[in-house]
Amino acid sequence: MIKYIKNSKGPTLGYSTDSGIKFLKKDGYRFKDLNKSGRLEPYKDWRLSAVERAKDLASKLFIEEIAGLMLYSRHQSIPATRGPFVSTYSGSTFEDSNAQPWELSDQQKEFLATDHLRHVxxxxxxxxNVAAKWNNNVQALVEGVGFGIPANNSSDPRHASDASKEFNEGAGGHISMWPESLGLAATFSPEVVKRFGEIAAKEYRALGLTTALSPQIDIATDPRWYRFEGTFGEDPHLSTDLCRAYIDGFQTSTADAEIEDGWGGYDSVNAMVKHWLVVDQVKVDAMLIGGFGKYAVYPGNNFKEHLKPFTEGAFKLEEKTEKAAAVMPYYTISYDQDQVNGENVGNSYNKYLIQNLLQGGTYQYDGVVCTDWLITADEPETVDQFAGKPWGVEDLTVAERHYKLLMAGVDQFGGNNEIEPILEAYQMGVAEHGEAFMRQRMECSAIKLLKNIFRTGLFENPYLDEGEVVRLLEIQNLWQKV
Known part of the structure; x- marks a missing residue:
């Protein structure tokens, strides 16, 4: 059962009676005793900043718990009946199990409780209604484990009508319908795009979603690319303006909904802008051996034009959140663009593109860097299968790929439900750099990841009122019809 405690001039605290947590009282306020220590440690104190709380909690976590934060699950349907990954309920298929659609699958329970995964x-x-119940079941489970870190559930774009593509599989039904990004770009209106972001963010939060794996701001120059319609088109200046408006709409909370610096617990959704850095795969036969779209090339020598939607848009917002919460590099090898090490490896693996260019130098980006999905897994036998894309590092083991990504500056591994390769990578780092260095390296990522959870209010109340969810979505759809 979900219950709530209201603070006067403070947040409402939501909790599950099944999680076993208790409450602390200080200065007339209530706080959730998530790790059941009986002490008001900084990470539990909602009066402190998200950064202060994240640093305190990161310092307390075991390496296994930090590794769990760095996981980002493979695609999960509710109920878990779709997609390329087998899911079971008490050892049976969903159809044979008599399970309710909002129950957690065996695999979900495993990666949440055993692997400490918190990003779904x-x-x-x-x-x-089913999404709300499922969210509440997830949050009740993790609230009673360890330090009570909530789940940060997320989605690829879901406001279009076409769900035929894996990166748009949540589309259609129950929420307002909008054009895909290329259609929004055809309005030439940042105001319209920002309004879309504001509406979409409310609907995401109503479904228990606090991170959007969007916007996709690749500059589209080749209409043969199968993800062309997910972009804002070919104009870097238009893409920059629309990217900024999109993220401002998704991330910004105002008035009573604001917690801190434009972030809030009801309206704000973390935006993960993608893809750093890509061009829509020009087809060069000599470069396609071993993987479809393995290389991105820049025949017009306009590499810097692809930076603008990030550096002038996603990293220079007009509203108070200032920059996109996260960045996703693409699968591709940005061919011959590494000006320091001369490496031709997938963008997430490239230390120059991540550490030197994105996080260092001019741009100083300090948000989460999350790989695209399954880049640490092995390649399939044929390029049309949904499987690993370890491009440029095919000869490394799975653990060695994780270690290379850590050393390149990556914080999170998309499409990885299992903790073991990260722990192996950690031990590789200990052997090479010592335990103090690797502990600091892991904590650096943990702070970024936790900050995105704190500033969206999940530590105080990750739960949904199922009736309110249905009412809100009905209002949103009615608004669109008007």
Whole structure:
């Protein structure tokens, strides 16, 4: 059962009676005793900043718990009946199990409780009511484990009508319908795009989603690219303006909904802008051996034009959140663009593109860097299979790929449910650099990841009122019809 405690001039605290947590009282306020220590440690104190709380909690976590934060799940449908990954309920298929659609699958329980995973990518949902119940079950489970870190559920774009593509699989039904990004770009209106972001963010939060794996701001120059329609088109200046408006709409909370620096617990959704850095795969036969779209090339010598939507848009917002919460590099090898090490490896693996260019030098980006999905897994036998894309590092083991990504500056591994390769990578780092160095390296990522959870209010209340969810989505759809 979900219950709530209201603070006068403070946040409402939501909790599950099944999680076993208790409450602390200080200065007339209530705080959730998430790790059941009986002490008001800084990470539990909602009066402190998200950064202060994140640093305190990161310092307390075991390496296994930090490694769990660095995981980002494979695609999860609710109920778990779709997609390329097998899911079971008490050892049976969903159809044979008599399980309710909002129950957690065996695999979900495993990666949440055993692997400490807290970032879940959701695709299709049976209904908003089912999504709300599933979210509450997830949050009740993790609230009673360890330090009580909530789940940060997320989605690829879901406001279009076409769900035929894996990166748009949540589309259609129960929420307002909008054009895909290329259609929004055809309005030439940042105001319209920002308004879309504001509406979409409310609907995401109603479904228990606090991170959007969007916007996709690759500059589209080749209409043969199968992700062309997910972009804002070919104009870097238009893409920059629309990217800025999109993220401002998704991330910004105002008035009573604001917690800190434009972030809030009801309206704000973390935006993960993608893809750093890519061009829509020009087809060069000599470069396609071993993987479809393995290389991105820049025949017009306009590499810097692809930076603008990030550096002038996503990293220079007009509203108070200032910059996109996260960045996703693409699978591709940005061919011959590494000006320091001369490496031709996938963008997430490239230390120059991540550490030197994105995080250092001019741009000083300090948000989360999350790989695209399954880049640490092995390649399939044929390029049309949904499987690993370890481009440029095919000869490394899975653990060695994780270690290379850590050393390149990556914070999170997309499409990885299992903790073991990260722990192996950690031990590789200890052997090479010592335990103090690797502990600091892991904590650096943990602070970024936790900050995105704190500033969206999940530590205080990750739960949904199922009736309110249905009412809100009905209002949103009615608004669109008007």
């Amino acid at each position: 990518l959701i695709t299709t949902v049976e209904s908003p």
